[in-house]
Amino acid sequence: MPQDMPPVGGYDPVQYKRNLPARGFRPAVYLFGTAAIMAFGFYKxxxxxxxxNELAREKMWARIYLIPALQAEEDRDQVRRYLADRAREKELLGTETRVYNSDRFVRPTFAVTPEHVTK
Amino acid sequence: MSARQPRFNQHALYDTTPLPDSIPKVEELGASSAPLLSAAYFIGARCKDYNDDYMMCKTEANGRGEFDCMKEGRKVTRCASSVIKDLNEHCLTEFRTHWQCLENHNQQLWNCRSEERRLNKCVFDKLKLEKKIPDTPKGETPVHLRGKQIFSTH
Incomplete structure (x- = not known):
């Protein structure tokens, strides 16, 4: 009995690859395209x-130019209140107590308030 | 019970006693924040010497600047109010539109460039004061002179 032999010329190749069309551009195009968009974005x-930074500098210098005027006004007000306190103490108690053992100006933490609101 | 009545401390802190007559009087600036911001660079341009003098006096006064630098402080205030006065005399409409724009735009200078340009031109023509931002990088247009502001909203 003759053996079963392959057909003449061999078998057809087995189709194991999928036969799909490649969509879109080449990968390199996407790579460089993304890089270009990113570069533009970082540039902006x-x-x-x-x-x-320049705007911050502008704002800072506007403030710096104003500080002396604002500080002068505040200092004058503080001195006015301090002298008024001293005068009041002199009038009421007859003494001028030195609270701190230094002659620096100390912004008061506590204030003596009148018992009745007069104004 | 002998408890004292609680009293809010901010409630009766009015103290209207004026300064004693031995200290010369000076009228305070009396401008609110937006006009001050609008005029800041012109105050800086005209009063730089007085300002520096005052700040140096305060630094060197060793904690007594409040008392010892009152003279310099009065000069600073007089100079600043002279700038405000001149602005009001010579460039009132431009000044007013600019600070009102600042009021309406969260005091952001970059949102009021066209108003600012008009104010700067008027002030430079009439008062010879120029807005200059120190320490701007060389070879760059200063930010207040650029035609297009990236962050402006209108």
């Missing part, structure tokens, strides 16, 4: 940060 962010 950098611009924004630089401008932000």
């Amino acid at each position: 962010v950098g611009k924004g940060i630089r401008e932000h």
